[in-house]
Amino acid sequence: MENAPSAEPTDQPARAAAKPAPPKSEWRDLATFLVKLALIVFVVRSFIFSPFSIPSESMLPRLLIGDYLFITKWNYGYSKHSLPWSLPLIPGRILPGTPARGDVVVFKAPPGNDTDWIKRVIGLPGDTVQMQNGQLVLNGKPVPKQAVANFVLPITPNFQRCQPQFEQVDAKGNPICSIPRFRETLPNGKQYDVLDQGMLPKDNTGVYTVPAGHAFMMGDNRDNSMDSRFSHEEGGIEFVPLENVEGKAIVNFWSTDGSANWLLPWTWFTAARWSRIGEGF
Template sequence: MASNPEAESGGILSGIWETVKTIFWALLIAGVFRTLFFQPFWIPSGSMKDTLLIGDFLFVNKMAYGYSYASCPSIRIDRIGLDIDAEDICGWLGDEEDGRLFGSMPDRGDVAVFLHPVTGEDFIKRVIGLPGDRIQVTDGRLIINDTPVEVEDAGTFSEVMELQGPQGLQPRCRNGAVGMGSICEKTRLTETLPNGVSHDILNIGTQASDNTGVYTVPEGMLFMMGDNRDNSTDSRVPPTARGVGYVPVADLVGRADRVMFSSAGRSMLAFWTWRGDRFFHAID
């Protein structure tokens, strides 16, 4: 029986078209899900230790604070020069009150992801100051609205001095410049915010960020800090490529509620470095 080249060609094209449609709808559904509900996020640095460790993987709850331009993904592919900012896609949301649809303010103590005001990169810190608050740090002690927060000794945070995460970062230690493979220590304290939220903070030593002036948080802004206080670029530093400054509420991406997966190695495929005790770990 003779074959029909035209029929075979049509069948191939039909199969390719079906594949293209399947990929298109899959990407569209994934994009909508990521925009409206949850966004995956890897912890790349140690600024939130010991609440979050380098290599923790979590989903950011985008429903927690409503939606703004920051809810949309940025698309950057350097190899082909593609750079589409979230504001390019959803900048129209900035016309809403406080730049958010169905918006609500975060609670003090929430761990939240936001877009860096200068670079547009995803950052994760703890909400410390709300609009109108006065924030200061004196001798490493956080002061909110002229009242020092409660702190209690929580022992020592210890980790091995080794390269951490894909970037190969080295931890900073209270006990000096220890060698690779040695134990790196930090002082750990439990801090209780005025609304009763308690969380651990780490201290390495005395530095400039341990003594600040008074920051009065403007309307529509937040004051964010890392729990690893001596190793965090946060609202104590003015907004530059390295600093953060006050964070606009419109720049919030969502709230981090739970660690889903965690790996201490430089690759998630190195299963022997997985931290099973942190799987589905609630974020305080």
Template sequence: MPSSSSALRRPAPARAGGWRESVQSLLLFLLLALVLRTFVVMPRSIPSESMMPRLLVGDYVLVAKWPYGFSRFSLPFAPAAPAGRLFGRLPRRGDVVVFRAPPDDRHDYIKRLIGLPGDRVQMRAGRLWLNGRIVPRARIADFVVPLAANTECRSIALTPYGLSADAEGRPLCRLPRYRETLPDGRSYTIIDQGVTPQDDTPPVTVPPGHFFLMGDNRDISADSRFPATPGGGIGLVPFDNLEGRALITFFSSGAAFDWRHPIAWLAAIRADRIGQGFSS
């Protein structure tokens, strides 16, 4: 009869089905990730400066999919034919939304929602008018961001705006910034650099089931001020095209990832932007 000490030293037999449990755990994880991606949140990267100052090229945002319900554009495996929304709820003015851009509905854009159905929207001399009243705005400190590899710093304004430098000679992007406040009190910051053709538009009454969207970088944003053309303006955006509401910036980098230079890519991470939300 073996001693108790030898019994304790004897290796335990391998539990049958261990690999099956590993596979099941992996499948459950993949299923959970698919459910989250389909119904809860989705990641999106920012490819342009049309939403500066809130968003920079190289920002990555989580987009909440549930606030406005679900359409064929927000559900990745939905067929192309059906229209309408499941559990649809209207957004609020001032929401930053991701949507499929008209007229070809092929690419995702991100803009700020300005006009709801029935609203009358117009630009006069660079100022936003909503339902016959000018939307208040106040000049605040310039928007200043260190120049990065993916920063275009597109500017129509004269010096000191556009490409600039700090006291030590480090390159900066400096742009004039304003705080705009909607009738319900929601506010956000915009960039307005100077006079452009889109500073004056005819009044537009937003039809049922559509929205008027604008970029925060008013002088370089192709948005609802322009007719819908592929790769250009978006016109008035149908409700069905909305995919979700921007929720939080979860990552930001001033350079594109290059596997040959991972240290340089890590050094370009903008930690101060991570965790920024979109509430006014």
């Protein structure tokens, strides 16, 4: 019997062991994700839309303290004030546009240009604006002002400063505030409601002439709004540069009466003013 041939020795070197894949860094992946997310948020808030909350009563009856709304950023062009913290990355204005009379806009309030305010555009460059006995006069012509049903607002943690003469109770015995309301109609057909609580100093003013590149802003709560009728020394904003305008208010996405307790989740729903969610401008 012949012996089986023995295996011949090979001349090929042994294959090198496969190199292990470098370990993944979870922290690095997380940091990369957060940077990408921050960049997306920065672009969206700067150039598309941004949220804004209402901190004061100056835009009653349209906006209540505790309303949250979205503003669109492309309507009037872009400036450094379109960016978070007004980062000086955009010189002047690009793709500039002019608001329409009656638009509700968010802007950086002069003279500091560091605080977001919201008001209604009343006067554009070249317009004259005046108040006479509580009536708005635009370019020498009184703006029609028609009395409508009183504005009724429940007394809640977000609204407690009702003037005594307007305090009432509803059918259930709950305290409410009932304030005289009027409807104004601008020359372009834009209608909106304003509140007039009586004759106060800024219900009669001189004539304001809006300079080029600026707008005249007013709050709808005419007797409780520091706006373009007031000088900087009085705490007002005077004429607002169009460069300061950040965007146009478009829709309420949330509203709360201020009675929620963060530690009691069910109160988040009882405090919500559901009828105001989705209300447009």
